[in-house]
Amino acid sequence: MTNRYDTGMKTRREVLGDAHVDRAEANKSTFDVPFQSMITEGAWGTLWSDDTISRRERSMLTLALLAACGNFEEIPMHIHASRNTGASPEDILQAFMHVAVYAGVPKANHAIKLAKQTFAELGVEV
Numbered sequence: 001m002t003n004r005y006d007t008g009m010k011t012r013r014e015v016l017g018d019a020h021v022d023r024a025e026a027n028k029s030t031f032d033v034p035f036q037s038m039i040t041e042g043a044w045g046t047l048w049s050d051d052t053i054s055r056r057e058r059s060m061l062t063l064a065l066l067a068a069c070g071n072f073e074e075i076p077m078h079i080h081a082s083r084n085t086g087a088s089p090e091d092i093l094q095a096f097m098h099v100a101v102y103a104g105v106p107k108a109n110h111a112i113k114l115a116k117q118t119f120a121e122l123g124v125e126v
Contacts, residue, residue, distance in 0.1 A: 002041060002045075004041045004045035004046065005037060005040055005041050005045060006045075007044075007045045007049050008040040008041050008042075008043070008044035008045025008046070008048075008049065009021070009040055009044070009045075011044045011045065011048045011049045012040060012044040012048070014084060015044075015048060015055060015081050015084050015085060016077065016080070016081050016084075017080070017081070017084065020077065020080070024036070054085075054086070055084075055085035055086065055087075056085050056086040056087045056091065058085065059078060059081060059082045059085040059086075059087035059091075059092075060087050060091050060092065060094070060095040061095070062078050063075060063078050063079070063082075063087075063092055063095050063096070063111070063115075064095040064096065064098055064099050066078065066111070067095075067096055067099045067103070067107050067108060067110070068099050068102065068103035068104075068107060069103075070107060072110055072111065072114060075111055075114045075115065075118070076114055076117070076118040079092065079114070079115050079118040079119065079122075080118065080122065083122070089115070089119060089124060089126045092115055093112070093115070096108045096111045096112050096115070099111060
C-alpha cells in the first residue's frame with residue numbers, strides 16, 4: 001500500500017469511525033478493491049487529510065454537496081461522521097439552508113428530513 005493509502009485509511013477511520021470502516025473493509029470483493037483503494041487514497045488520503053480547511057468545514061461542504069447533487073444515500077453516514085468532525089446540528093442545518101437557496105428547496109427539505117432521522121437515531125435532540 002502507498003503512504004497516501006495509509007494516510008487515507010487513518011483519516012477515514014478518524015472521520016467515519018472504526019466500526020463503519022471495518023464493515024466496509026469486510027464487504028470488499030476483488031471486484032471493488034480498485035475503487036476502494038481509489039477513494040481511500042483520493043478522497044481520504046488527499047482531500048480529507050489536507051489541513052487547509054477544518055474537518056468541520058469539510059463535513060458541512062460534503063453534506064451540502066451530497067444534498068445539492070441528490071446523493072441522499074450518503075447523508076446519514078456523514079451525519080454520523082459529524083460527531084467526529086465537530087460539525088454541529090446547527091452547522092449542518094445552515095449547510096442545508098444554502099442548498100435550499102442555491103440548489104432547490106426539495107433537495108434541502110429531503111436532506112433535513114434525513115438529518116433529523118439520523119440525529120434521532122443517535123439520540124441527538126434537534
